[in-house]
Amino acid sequence: MQLIQTLQEMQALSQNWQKDKTIGFVPTMGFLHEGHLSLVEASTLQCDTTIVSIFINPSQFGANEDLSSYPRNMERDLQLLSSYKVDYVFIPTAEDIYPQFYRTWVNVEGISEVLCGASRPGHFRGVATVVLKLVNLVNPDLMFMGEKDFQQVAVLKTMLSDLNLHCKIVPCPIIREADGLAMSSRNTYLSGETRQQALCLSKAIHKAKQLYSQGIRDIKILLQAASKIIVDNNAEIDYIQFVHPETLLPVEIAETDTRMILAVKVGKTRLIDNAQLRA
Numbered sequence: 001m002q003l004i005q006t007l008q009e010m011q012a013l014s015q016n017w018q019k020d021k022t023i024g025f026v027p028t029m030g031f032l033h034e035g036h037l038s039l040v041e042a043s044t045l046q047c048d049t050t051i052v053s054i055f056i057n058p059s060q061f062g063a064n065e066d067l068s069s070y071p072r073n074m075e076r077d078l079q080l081l082s083s084y085k086v087d088y089v090f091i092p093t094a095e096d097i098y099p100q101f102y103r104t105w106v107n108v109e110g111i112s113e114v115l116c117g118a119s120r121p122g123h124f125r126g127v128a129t130v131v132l133k134l135v136n137l138v139n140p141d142l143m144f145m146g147e148k149d150f151q152q153v154a155v156l157k158t159m160l161s162d163l164n165l166h167c168k169i170v171p172c173p174i175i176r177e178a179d180g181l182a183m184s185s186r187n188t189y190l191s192g193e194t195r196q197q198a199l200c201l202s203k204a205i206h207k208a209k210q211l212y213s214q215g216i217r218d219i220k221i222l223l224q225a226a227s228k229i230i231v232d233n234n235a236e237i238d239y240i241q242f243v244h245p246e247t248l249l250p251v252e253i254a255e256t257d258t259r260m261i262l263a264v265k266v267g268k269t270r271l272i273d274n275a276q277l278r279a
């Protein structure tokens with residue numbers, strides 16, 4: 001496993017990828033957990049070469065968000081990655097990614113402005129910009145991303161397609177703790193009571209799926225049942241929506257591919273989760 005710390009080194013490598021080899025890329029912000037590692041594993045199984053990037057992207061954090069406290073542990077991350085068949089770990093600096101007088105931003109209209117985009121203005125502009133830069137630098141064939149960030153995957157798929165990039169996204173399933181909590185680096189902010197409360201997201205999903213399996217298709221009923229679980233756990237609903245999986249537009253009647261997607265504040269921690277309603 002080789003560490004790459006400069007953009008020049010990364011470009012020199014990626015310009016010479018062999019045409020007959022598949023290059024897999026796993027972009028991360030570090031503080032790796034089993035969710036990230038499942039993406040790394042998928043890449044090593046499907047690709048000849050795997051590159052993981054670790055970069056806490058400042059431009060996707062709002063002014064009042066957790067950029068300064070975002071968990072970091074590079075030593076542990078590298079240790080974890082060394083047990084997989086990772087070929088390269090790309091660790092650019094913020095100064096290299098966003099040099100002085102940086103001016104170019106990627107905006108994926110519409111789909112970036114709903115759900116998390118409405119609550120976190122500018123977030124997907126930061127994500128799309130950094131991912132386009134990373135894809136240009138790494139030049140991968142496949143990019144492995146977790147479905148926990150369902151909207152992120154939808155935004156980035158749109159960007160790759162709209163900008164005619166050859167890289168394709170491989171969406172990978174959400175990895176959960178044994179009690180149902182979707183894995184996230186931000187789970188480290190939870191402890192004791194808030195860790196218990198955080199289960200309300202997966203419980204709300206479970207309830208909606210249960211009602212769906214009993215034949216209920218009216219979104220109002222699903223929404224009411226899911227909201228009750230969040231409120232009963234003293235958590236704060238940012239949004240709960242039932243959407244079309246590609247357009248992310250809300251639906252009124254649930255169908256087999258309808259995605260339930262929610263963001264909830266537990267104490268000071270904002271958590272997200274989602275699932276397809278049909279089991």
Ligand code: PAF
Nearest residue numbers: 027028029057127130149
């Ligand atoms: O999902 C993440 O960790 C980040 O949004 C990503 C894709 C690495 C871009 O900074």
